Amino acid sequence: MQVHVDTYANLRQYSPAGRGSFDLTLNSDATVSSIIDALNIPCAVKIVILVNGRRAAEDTRLEAADKITLFPPIEGG
């Protein structure tokens, strides 16, 4: 299945060719952690994960056409 992934700030460096926004093809039983593994994001890097605009965990199961947003925790605005 195909999902769409957006990465921001320091997480952009882990996206293909640093593009930030890209489609990714995954197995049908994929979870958020499948994306983190595919992008080789180190464990020490902290991530806020959203699936379709709602908070998700690394073990959240994905569905085709899901929109995943990854950004670092932000100290305020």
Next chain:
Amino acid sequence: MQEKTIMHGWCGNVLRVDLTGGQIRTEKLDPGVAKTYVGGRGLGIYYLSKEVDPGCDPISPANKVIMSTGPLTGTAAPTGARYMVTTKSPLTGAISCSNSGGNFPAELKKSGHDVIILEGKSPRPVYIWINGERAELRSAEHLWGLTTHETDDALRRETEDKAKTAVIGPAGEKLVRMAAIINDRDRAAGRSGVGAVLGAKNVKGIVVKGHQEVSLFNPEEFKTVNGKYRNNFKDATKDNPPPLRLHGTAITVVGTQSHGVFPTRNFQQGTFESWESIYGETLTKKYLVRAKPCFSCPIACGRVTKIPDGPYQGEGEGPEYETIYALGSDCEVDDLAALTKANYECNELGIDTISMGSTIACAMELFEKGYLPESDVGMALKWGDAEALVKLVRQTGLRQEFGDSLAEGSLRLATRYGHPELAMVAKGQDFAGYEPRGEQGMGLAYATSPIGASHMRGDPAYFELLGVPTTIDPLTWEDKPPIVAKWQDVFAIIDAAGLCVFFSVRYLTDLTLDARPVGIMELVNAATGANYTLAELEKAGERIWNAERLFLTRAGFSRKDDSLPPRMTREPMPAGPAKGHVCHLEEMLGPYYKYRGWTDNGIPTQEKLQELGLI
């Protein structure tokens, strides 16, 4: 003869400026009061409650302006850079306490003063020159009408080049209800019209040069504790570079847009189609010159920027996230150069960017719906009109043409045209850049904030959107009242200590939803020797919150004023991740009051006030 009490962390001095009589005197800060109220925001509400009639006219001589630092301001504590300006607000009639960093607050502390109290009204324009322990009033007739940058230049020329300034621009002089006090050229005690109160008193500004370091109770212990928290920061940021350093607070757009709470079209929408053209990474790429830290700050979220060419050419600081929402998405302006230029104009004229943008957005909606005639504005006022945005900021700061109406703020503007419900305010103060329908805790925080809507009174965006310390569902409301109340109290402690929330929340609390201020306690104790227990410090935060509520109660505020516009509570969010949701404010208020020990009408009970030593 008064006995000399040696204090540490606190200087022990209050500078009282009688503007009517042209007299300045130094009073001692009572050590008991200092410990009870900590400093900064705490001392602000202490003096405001003691000396100002809650029913007074904010722009009358009866109002006072209290500028107060905390025990960590001017020390090497991380982000020990902040001061608070407390007064009665001409925008809201509620408390105004507006916070700023930069270098002025630390310099004030190094001059040997914790607090400045400005009272009465000068017959002529003046400024206050504080050179160490000496202070004098000087004529500012020749400065009246100058911008904040021009005033900063002139004041440092007339005193000392290395002195630091906090001044008003034309907006403060002309009593624009959202006028700010600008320190160090581009840092703002921005909210609630504090600049207009200075203008009403004929005070152009304060210029200060300090000559001494802040005395510490236990310098060795302070160094150890300070080193520990700075190392924690270094360790944590080794693999996680601070987003605020990389891209400024403008990076926060990612968090709000992706959750569908990025206010757009005067809060008619929670997502902005062109958001990527105005967010932090775009700002970095196009206009960032360098990151700029406040005094003693390891984060450096400040942005020095430059628009190199075109109609909005200029240099200055900003924009920050709140400015990007207010002057950008809320007005549907996607031209980053234009909104950055509008930010520069706000800084130079001395205007709060949040209320400025929100008021223009309100005017745009009034125009869209046909309530505001083109003849009154002098032009068609269309969403996304970048040129109009810059023009209207200037008109507002100078109270010219339609700007004279905008200068009254969104609620008065919308009321004048028969639709007060279109002002996105709580207690008359404009919302920050977070949508209460998609962020229930923020809705409660806006409604119960003593200064009207503010993101700096407990900021639930941390735990509802930004992942610090963790994230809980922004759309649930049942769990929010106690968490919001706890965070409101912790923010009061941060503001009282003289610290910035950006470091404190992440590195000086226990990083749980209880946000227990362990690191702040250790730093304050090493600096002051006051030996606070954690419970005592937390109680001080609750005391400050209740003292502010008591002032509001005496000014006639109650549950009826803890409200949000009907758009937030009755009109479901039209699209995005929060689609279909309203803010459940009424359902949250009861449990919130109960948790606080207040009556159903939002009034602190006698028992609660006694417990906190407020009666």
